[in-house]
Structures are given as C-alpha cells and as structure tokens.
Amino acid sequence: KEEKGDAAAGKMLTPFLLDVLRYSEGMKFCVLTATPMYNTYKEIIFMLNLLLMNDKKATIIASDIFDRNGTITEKGAARLSAIAQHYVSFMRGENPISFPVRLFPQVPALSAYPTMDPRGAPLPADETSYYQKLPLAPVILQGETLRASMLFMNDLPADGKGLSTIMLEKLVHAGNIVVPATDSTRGDTIEAYTLRANSESLWTVMDQQIMGGELRVRAKASVGAKWLVEGELANFSPKFEFLLKRVRNAEGCIFAYSRFVSGGALPLALVLEANGYTPYERKPILMDGIQAQGGRQCAMCPRKEREHASASHAFSPAYYGLITGNTNLSPQNEKIIVAQRGIANKDGKMIKIVIGSQIASEGVDFRFIRETHVIDSWYHLNKTEQILGRAIRFLSHCALEKERRNNTVYLYVGVIPSDVSNRETADLLSYRMGFRKAVQIGRVTRIMKQSAIDCNLNKDAIIVRGEPPVKQIDAQRVEREAVNINDTPFTAVCDWIETCEYQCNPSLPMKELDIDDSTYDEFSARWRVHQIKERIKQMFSVQSFYQSEDLWNSMADIPRLAIVDVLHDIVNNRAFQVKYNDTNGYIRYCNGYYLLQPNVYADLTIPLAIRVAKFPVKRDNYAPIQPELAKWDDDVKVDDMAAVPSVSIDRLWIAIVRWVDHLSTNSEYVDPPGEVDQRRRDISQHDAERLDQFLQIIQMIQRFHRAFHLSTKQNPESFRRALLFYFWDEWLSLSEQRKLVMSTPSVLECIRNDQYQFGKTLVNRYLDPKSGAVIFECENGKDCVPSFVHEINRDTKEPMRVFKVDRNTTGERYGFIAPKYGDLVFKTAEAPMPGGVVPRGKECANVSNTKGHLTILMNLGSILETHRMTDFELNREKLTGKEEIRNSIRLCTLMDLVLRYMDEEKIDKKKWFFRPIMAFYTGHKGLFRDGSSAE
Incomplete structure (x- = not known):
C-alpha cells in the first residue's frame, strides 16, 4: 500500500x-x-x-x-x-570500515535448485545458479503450509507463463503461515485453504477488539492459542518456527521484516508473545497470555524465566517492538525506534526484536542490529537492499566490540521437499526474477560508473580490494575466523555482475602535483607551530594524559614531520606550560603516554591519580568560616533535598530493576547494589535515625524475599511487580518519575495502568503530593493543555473511576498510597460495606500499637495460606518469636509489600492495594498543610 x-x-x-x-x-x-x-x-x-x-x-x-x-x-x-x-558523478556508499560487515547465514544451503517453475514447466539452466550468490535461508515447508502450497500450484494451468501479482502473493502467504482449520474453513480444498492463507485468515481463529486505543486479540475457544507455541507452530508456519529458534539463541538485537501486516507482522507478534516475549510500549496483543512452558523469555540467554535460577546473570525480559502503519496495532512507533537506537540497547536488553512492515523499509535508522530476517520475498532486489539498509547503517555498530560489528542476513525462502515435488516456490521464483532484473540494471550502472565525470579521481576509493580477512563473531556466537571484507562479485556494490574491477572511460593517467613551498616563509612556519602548540594546550585542558597513539591520531591532519618537531620542543620543557583544571605543569613522555607533570611535584614517578588530585595548601593562618544554615522548606520532599545526588536517577533505576529481577527469580538473596545504598544515604542527609530506618526497610525486603521463595506456589512475576512498584511509588519523587519516563522507556510498566489513551495521544498521569491534584502529561514530557484535561476528566466510564471500594471488590484490610503534607505515605483501611463511605485510613507508620499490625499480618498470612499453601511466615511463631519484628517501620514495610503482592496475585479476585492514581480516583483523601483534605 x-x-x-x-x-x-x-x-x-x-x-x-x-x-x-x-x-x-x-x-x-x-x-x-x-x-x-x-x-x-x-x-x-x-x-x-x-x-x-x-x-x-x-x-x-x-x-x-x-x-x-x-x-x-x-x-x-x-x-x-x-x-x-x-x-554523472558516482561515489560509493557502504564500506567495511564505517558499516557493519554483512555475513551469510550458516544454515544448510540448497543442495540443488528445483528444475521446474511453480507451474511445472522446465527452468532454463542459466537462471538457476543465482541461489549461490544470495544469502538465502531455505526453510522446508511442512504440514499445512506444504499442503496449501501444493494445492495452489497444482491449480495453475501448465501452459501459462509467469505468475500474476495476485497469484504470487497468494503463494507467498501460503508459505508464510496457514492458520488452523475451523468448522467454516475445514476441508482439503482450494477454497478452504484460501480462507486459511490470506491477509484476513487470522480472524477465522482470533477475535479482535480495540481496548484503550490498542488492538487486542483472543483465540477462539474452538481453536485455542497453543498452535502458536514452538514445536506445534512448525505445522502452521515453518518460517516463524525457524525465526523463533534463531532469535532465542541470538545475542544482540534482531530485525524481522514482513511486507504484510495481518498476514505477517501481526501473527509473528502473536507467536512471540505466546512464546514468552513481551511487547514494548503497549499492552500484550494476545489476551490469552504466554502459552509456552517456562514463562517469559530472557533477552540475554536461551532460558525462560522459570528455568533461570541457575543462570550466571539476572533475568532480563525479552521485549519486542512492532512498527506498522496501524496506530491501533503499534501506537508508539517513534518511541520504539528511539529506545532501539539507545546505547542502553546495544545488547538487546531494552528491545530484543523489532518487527517491521513496509512502513519500516524506508527512512528508519536502526542501530546494533545483529541479524536481519526478511520473511517474505519480493521480485526486485533494490527493495530488498532498502530493507537491509535499515539495519546496516553508517557507524550503527560502533558501540559493539570490533568482532561483533556485523549483521547476518537471512532471506527466507520456502522450499518444497525433494521427495514431494521438484518445483520452485513463490519465494525462489521472486528472487530469481529479482536477480535477473538486478543483473540488467547492474550492466547499466557499470557503464555509468566507468563514464562518470570523477571516475579517474574516485575509482580507487570505490573498489575495496586487498584487505586481509578479519575475525568476526556472529549473533549465534559462532566465531568466523577469516571473513572476506573485500568487494565480492554478484553483490550490490559490484553491480550484481561477475567482476568488481572496471576501467574508467576514458582512462586518464593520474599524477601527483609537486609540493610548492615557495611562499611558506619563516613567519608562516612560526605561526603554524604556535597553532599546533595551542591545540595541544587545549587537549590537555580537557584530559591530563594521552596514549601516544591517541595523541598522534588526533593530529592526523598535520604533517608528521611537523608534529615530531613540535613534540621534541615541548616534551620535558618546563617553559611550555599546560593547565588541567587548577593544576599547572608541563608534559612528560612515560611508557607510551604523554602526561601532565604538575609543577608542585619534583617526583617524576608519581601515579596518575596524584598528578591531578587536589591537595591542601599551606597557609599563614586559618580562620574557619561559619557555614550558613540552609532554610528548611517543608514543601520539599526529602528525596528532593540533595542538591547534587551522588547517583543519577537513571543509574539508580537500572540498578533497582536488575536487583529486583534477580530477587524474583533466585532464592539466594543478594545485598542491594551500591546505587541503592548510596540513595538511602543521600535521602537520609547524614541523619543516623533516618539511615537506620532505611536499613530496616532493606531487612524487610530480605525477609519478604525469603518467605516468597519458601512458598510452595510461586509467581516470580507478581513478586517482581510488587517490589518494583514499591520502589517506584515510595522511593522516587514526582520529578524523578517524570524524568525517567522520558529517558528510560522500560519504566512504562510502572505507569501503564495510569495512562489514558486520548485519541492518538497517550497521556501519562501522576499524583502531585503537594497539591493532591493529578498531573496530565502529554507528548515530550509537557503538561497537557486544559482542553485535553477537561475532556479526560469528563470520562466517567473509565474502569478505575467506576470502581467501588467495598467488601465485595476489596480485601477486608487493604492498603493504599495517599498524599500527606507534601509526601506520599502508605495507609491501611478496612473495606466498607457496599454503599458505605470510603475510609480515610490510617498512616501505618504513625500507629504506635504494633499488636494491631501483627494481627493484620497474621490475618493476611492465613489468607495467603489458603491460596498459596504457605503463610509467607506471617504466623505468631515467626512474627513474635526469635525473629520478632519490633517496630512499626519494619511491620509497615512488610505489610506494604505483602498487600502489593496479594493485589498482583488477585487473591479472591479482589483489590488489596491502591497505587496513587487509582487511590485518588476511588476517593481516598489526602492531607495538606493548610489543614484541608482533598479527594
């Protein structure tokens, strides 16, 4: 389209x-x-x-x-x-230095090309050798795809020529995916298989609906969704089965392309979700949930979440991004592209797989793509080159190790087993036609190259030859010892013809001009030397040391003899002074490094750290200055008070996520990362009592972790979300949350339930603890205009607004987060009877009667024991025995976590915890400094 x-x-x-x-x-x-x-x-x-x-x-x-x-x-x-x-002027585009190396897939190749076309007519022998020159990935058709393909091909008249676009597309669909049969599509007929293998066939086995502006689908009860699981999937889509196996074992990012949406990109997304992959920037499309054993897929290894306990790294869920022109299907294309290109995604942790339709074939620049899978064929190779160009970009892989700066290309071709038929499929036919056209185009291109105005000037820069083989490690972790990076015949850079070498027409002898230095006098030389010295001073003002190689490379535009003379003049010359920060000194050469030698040190062997360290200066007298006491602003949240936090919020959140992921999947407890420990010190502001309170909180997280892993029936995802949302709600300020949402897309699961789809705009909502009002954030982190806010507030049918807090819907004792004097605090309340008033609740930490807390925890333990076959150690012996919990900080932290966990588990199908936005909309009041309360 x-x-x-x-x-x-x-x-x-x-x-x-x-x-x-x-x-x-x-x-x-x-x-x-x-x-x-x-x-x-x-x-x-x-x-x-x-x-x-x-x-x-x-x-x-x-x-x-x-x-x-x-x-x-x-x-x-x-x-x-x-x-x-x-x-005509011609210049080369792609080169092996600035672009990733293209690799052929290491998969079983075609042993021989079929001898007949799809109609059964014999093929010319001179047109069948192309398959050895393209990175084809043969996929043996089987099951339903084989049956559909043979039925469609047998229906073609034998005396016809070629294939119409409609027939070609029909055969490609049949090779991609054939959905299971239903009562209305059952039968071994062309009509039945046509309904099961076209752009709309998915809706014969799935029901679709739009929820919150997003397309969601659910498998029909008569079919189910198990057919999407690896293994059984091979019967319906051998191509998707092949892709699943490759992606699971691959390192780094993967790009999968299909020009079809309903017949390619969408079913592939459903396959990924059924096998444990998580959609990025939207709710799961498949409402039936994960179908494969083991739960979610890890992005860093082939293991699933439930198999990950013995892994050497923390579990990191594998996300996929979907880029199509359908806003209901992929409403956040731009955010997906930004996240995929981010340096944090160089190993695929943020987005493992990008699925793109035709909208992603032009004008999109990906980075770090290690494999490109073109699932369906097309009959001209320039289109294919455009697709590959999305992943093979200028400097797109420079953040990776040199051996991993490569992209393995898979051009999928369905192949009929030789014992069934010797016909070529629609995929093979398309690439055969495309290669034939590419050769014709290439012969024209070659003449234009040879005759270009600047051919004699640029020829040596256009042809890459004579480069030694390089070692590469592909995405499947296979070491390829000798990869040829020179231009290869029958490729796009060699015009798809048999040789890369050519002669310019006309061919002119090129001679270098003699250097004319007649006007380069002594004054010019001194001025130039001064420029070089100033440049070196500027470099040392930024950095106090340089490797010899780095220094020479940074001045590669200056003649080497001139640099030699200048360095000989300034090295070990105390008269040539450079300054780094507040340290003055001169330049020395030592063990391959050019170093700053501070004037204040006579010792030439001092380590690098001391060369740039600050040290106390001797003074004649010392009069201490009384520090000015900062005014205490009661409106400032505690965690906003550190003027210069020791740890950036981005680093802190990444550390929290990794720690929580580890705790959720490993029974062995590990101490919080240094970033979390530093955070509690920053918040405490040297207050020993406050510091001890945070230590007690960490101890309760350890206890909660132990109790969870001792339970018989575990759900790591509920544990992970409960603990992660606790840190988000109660450890971060409003400004930090908003900053993270803009800079770290992976945090969106923390606010997804609070988002509102307003037309094409996805609105983020936050609760301001100072005013008690909801903040509506539109695109680019800016507050929504009042008209948007007014329309959103008019929506009285939103589920969280119509939710009634009572004994029928809510746990008898539940928790919620509400504002209090500029902070968000954890409160508990008893659910009212139907029709009753929503209670104000009690701030847990302010209740001095710990016996009441213990009673609540023991009651929660009894409920959990009924559902989980364990009480999470919430019994009298554990709570009041040797491991007695003695104060409200510990008790409230444990109660907070347990109620969040019960809410994630949907115990008794009730709400047990209300996070800030839902607490606001369900009528839980906050307190403010003027004595007022707000709903």
Whole structure:
C-alpha cells in the first residue's frame, strides 16, 4: 500500500517537473539518488532525459540504448557513456570500515535448485545458479503450509507463463503461515485453504477488539492459542518456527521484516508473545497470555524465566517492538525506534526484536542490529537492499566490540521437499526474477560508473580490494575466523555482475602535483607551530594524559614531520606550560603516554591519580568560616533535598530493576547494589535515625524475599511487580518519575495502568503530593493543555473511576498510597460495606500499637495460606518469636509489600492495594498543610 502511494505521488509530481525543465532558462538542476533504477533498467532513460531537457538537448528513448531483450547495444553503450561523461558523478556508499560487515547465514544451503517453475514447466539452466550468490535461508515447508502450497500450484494451468501479482502473493502467504482449520474453513480444498492463507485468515481463529486505543486479540475457544507455541507452530508456519529458534539463541538485537501486516507482522507478534516475549510500549496483543512452558523469555540467554535460577546473570525480559502503519496495532512507533537506537540497547536488553512492515523499509535508522530476517520475498532486489539498509547503517555498530560489528542476513525462502515435488516456490521464483532484473540494471550502472565525470579521481576509493580477512563473531556466537571484507562479485556494490574491477572511460593517467613551498616563509612556519602548540594546550585542558597513539591520531591532519618537531620542543620543557583544571605543569613522555607533570611535584614517578588530585595548601593562618544554615522548606520532599545526588536517577533505576529481577527469580538473596545504598544515604542527609530506618526497610525486603521463595506456589512475576512498584511509588519523587519516563522507556510498566489513551495521544498521569491534584502529561514530557484535561476528566466510564471500594471488590484490610503534607505515605483501611463511605485510613507508620499490625499480618498470612499453601511466615511463631519484628517501620514495610503482592496475585479476585492514581480516583483523601483534605 505504501509503495503504491509513493508511486502515485511520483506520477503526480512528474508533469510539473517536466514543465519546469522544459520552459526554464539557465536553471541549475541536480539529482541525488541512491537508486537511479529501482525496478527496471528502463528507468535510467527517464532520469537522463531530465538532465538533457534542462540543457535543452535532444532526449533519448529506450530503443536508442537497448534491444528488445533488454541488452545494451554497442551504439547504446556509446550513447549512454557520452551522456554519463557530461552529467554523472558516482561515489560509493557502504564500506567495511564505517558499516557493519554483512555475513551469510550458516544454515544448510540448497543442495540443488528445483528444475521446474511453480507451474511445472522446465527452468532454463542459466537462471538457476543465482541461489549461490544470495544469502538465502531455505526453510522446508511442512504440514499445512506444504499442503496449501501444493494445492495452489497444482491449480495453475501448465501452459501459462509467469505468475500474476495476485497469484504470487497468494503463494507467498501460503508459505508464510496457514492458520488452523475451523468448522467454516475445514476441508482439503482450494477454497478452504484460501480462507486459511490470506491477509484476513487470522480472524477465522482470533477475535479482535480495540481496548484503550490498542488492538487486542483472543483465540477462539474452538481453536485455542497453543498452535502458536514452538514445536506445534512448525505445522502452521515453518518460517516463524525457524525465526523463533534463531532469535532465542541470538545475542544482540534482531530485525524481522514482513511486507504484510495481518498476514505477517501481526501473527509473528502473536507467536512471540505466546512464546514468552513481551511487547514494548503497549499492552500484550494476545489476551490469552504466554502459552509456552517456562514463562517469559530472557533477552540475554536461551532460558525462560522459570528455568533461570541457575543462570550466571539476572533475568532480563525479552521485549519486542512492532512498527506498522496501524496506530491501533503499534501506537508508539517513534518511541520504539528511539529506545532501539539507545546505547542502553546495544545488547538487546531494552528491545530484543523489532518487527517491521513496509512502513519500516524506508527512512528508519536502526542501530546494533545483529541479524536481519526478511520473511517474505519480493521480485526486485533494490527493495530488498532498502530493507537491509535499515539495519546496516553508517557507524550503527560502533558501540559493539570490533568482532561483533556485523549483521547476518537471512532471506527466507520456502522450499518444497525433494521427495514431494521438484518445483520452485513463490519465494525462489521472486528472487530469481529479482536477480535477473538486478543483473540488467547492474550492466547499466557499470557503464555509468566507468563514464562518470570523477571516475579517474574516485575509482580507487570505490573498489575495496586487498584487505586481509578479519575475525568476526556472529549473533549465534559462532566465531568466523577469516571473513572476506573485500568487494565480492554478484553483490550490490559490484553491480550484481561477475567482476568488481572496471576501467574508467576514458582512462586518464593520474599524477601527483609537486609540493610548492615557495611562499611558506619563516613567519608562516612560526605561526603554524604556535597553532599546533595551542591545540595541544587545549587537549590537555580537557584530559591530563594521552596514549601516544591517541595523541598522534588526533593530529592526523598535520604533517608528521611537523608534529615530531613540535613534540621534541615541548616534551620535558618546563617553559611550555599546560593547565588541567587548577593544576599547572608541563608534559612528560612515560611508557607510551604523554602526561601532565604538575609543577608542585619534583617526583617524576608519581601515579596518575596524584598528578591531578587536589591537595591542601599551606597557609599563614586559618580562620574557619561559619557555614550558613540552609532554610528548611517543608514543601520539599526529602528525596528532593540533595542538591547534587551522588547517583543519577537513571543509574539508580537500572540498578533497582536488575536487583529486583534477580530477587524474583533466585532464592539466594543478594545485598542491594551500591546505587541503592548510596540513595538511602543521600535521602537520609547524614541523619543516623533516618539511615537506620532505611536499613530496616532493606531487612524487610530480605525477609519478604525469603518467605516468597519458601512458598510452595510461586509467581516470580507478581513478586517482581510488587517490589518494583514499591520502589517506584515510595522511593522516587514526582520529578524523578517524570524524568525517567522520558529517558528510560522500560519504566512504562510502572505507569501503564495510569495512562489514558486520548485519541492518538497517550497521556501519562501522576499524583502531585503537594497539591493532591493529578498531573496530565502529554507528548515530550509537557503538561497537557486544559482542553485535553477537561475532556479526560469528563470520562466517567473509565474502569478505575467506576470502581467501588467495598467488601465485595476489596480485601477486608487493604492498603493504599495517599498524599500527606507534601509526601506520599502508605495507609491501611478496612473495606466498607457496599454503599458505605470510603475510609480515610490510617498512616501505618504513625500507629504506635504494633499488636494491631501483627494481627493484620497474621490475618493476611492465613489468607495467603489458603491460596498459596504457605503463610509467607506471617504466623505468631515467626512474627513474635526469635525473629520478632519490633517496630512499626519494619511491620509497615512488610505489610506494604505483602498487600502489593496479594493485589498482583488477585487473591479472591479482589483489590488489596491502591497505587496513587487509582487511590485518588476511588476517593481516598489526602492531607495538606493548610489543614484541608482533598479527594
């Protein structure tokens, strides 16, 4: 659809462009294009005629250049060369230094090409060798895909020629995925399989609905969703089965492309979710949940969440991003692209897989993509090159180790087993047609290269040859010892023809000009030396040491002899002074490093740390200055008080997430990371009592962790979410939450239930503890305009607004977060009877009667024991015995975590905890400094 739209736009523009070129005088006209011929060799005629028309010269027609078979005639080659010599400049794009290395997939190749086309007609032998030159990944069709493909091909008239676009698309669909049969689609007929293998076939086995502006689907009860699980999936989509196995074992990011949405990208997303992958920036599409054993998939290894206890790293859920033109299906395309490109995603932790449809085939720049999987074929290779170009970009892999700066390309082709038929599939046919057209286009491109105005200047920079093999480690962790990075025949950079070498037409001898230094006098030399010295001073003002190699590379634009002279003059020269921060000194060379030697030190062997360290200066007298006491602002939240926090909020949150992930999946407790420990010190502001309170909180997290892993029936996801949301709600300030939402997309699960879909805008909501009001945040972190807020507030049917807090819907004793004098505090309350008033609740930490807390915890333990076969150590013996919990800080922290966990588990199908936004909308009041309360 997108491609047709582009073509239509081009046709609308052409008449106006032709009129401008036809009637303008003296206009300069320049065309920049990476694909002067996109689909057919004849397109070069149109491009060259634009240039000729602007100069008011005679235009050409196809027969001037080509014969009826598309072969360039001798006269046509001369004519084409003459035009190129006047108008064409050519420069190479991709190179092996700035771009990732392309790798062929290490999969079983075709042993031999089929001898017949899809209709059963014999194939010309000279057209079947192409498969050895493309990175094809053969996938043996089986089960329903094999049956559908054979039925469709057997229905083709044997005396016909080629395949129509409609028939080709039908066969490609059949090779991609065939959904299970239902009562209305059952049968071994062409009609039945057509309903099961087309762009709308998914809806014969799934029901769809729009919820909160997002498309959600649920498997029909008669079919279920188990057919999407790896293993059984091979019967319905061998391609998706192949992809699942590759992705699970791959390291880094993966890009999977399908030009179909309902027949490609969407079912692939459902397959990933059924096998444990988590959608990024939206709720799961598949409402049936994970179908495969083991739970969620880890992004860093092949293990699932329940199999991860013995892993050497913390569990990191594998996320996938979906990029299509359907806003209900993929409402956050831009955020997915930003997150995928972020440096934090270089190993695939943020987004493991990106699924793209045609909208992702142009104008999108990915980074760190280690494998590109093109699932369905197309019949011209320039389109395929455009797709691969999304993942193979300039400097796109520079953050990775040198051996891992590569991209393995998989062009999927369905293949019929040789014992069933010797026909080529639609995929093989498409690539055969595409390769034939690419060769025709390549022969035109080669003549234009040879005849380009700047051929003699650029030729040596265009052809890459003579480079030694390099070692590469592909995404499957396979070491490839000798990878050829030189230009290879029958590739795009070599015009898809048999040789990469060519001679310019005309070929001119190139000679270097003699250096003329007649005007370079003594004054010019001194001025230039001064410039170099100032540059070195500037470098040492930024950094106090440089490796010899780095220093030389930073001045590679200066003649080497000049650098030698300058360094000889300044090294160990005390008269040449440089300054780093407040330290003055001179430059020394030591063990391969150019170092700052401070003037105050006579010792030349001092370590680097001391060279730049600050030290006390001796003074004649010392009069201590009385520090000015800072005013205490009661409106400032405690965790906002540190003027310069020791740990950035981004680092803190990443550390918390990793720690919580580890605790949820490992029975062995590990101490909190240094960032968390530093955070409690920052918040405590050297207050020993406050510092001890945070230590008690950490002790209760340890106790909660132990009790969880001793329970018989464990749900690591509920534990993870309960603990993660506790840190989000009660350890971060409002400003920190908003900053993290803008900078760290993975935190969105913490606010997802508070988001509101207003048309195409996804609104984030926060509760301001100072005013008790809800803050509505629209795009780019800015507050929504009042009209948006007014319309959102008018929505009285939102589920959290209509929720009634009573004994039927809520636990008898439940918890919630509410504002109190500028802070958010944890409160507990008893659920009212139906129709009763929502209680104000009691702040847990302010209740001095610990016996009441103990009673509540023991009651919660009894409820958990009924449902979980264990009481989470919430019994009298554990709570009042040797491990007695003696104060309200400990008791309230444990109660907070337990109630959050029960809420995640939906014990008795009730609410047990209300986070800030839902607490606000359900009528839980807060307290403010003027003595007022607000709902």
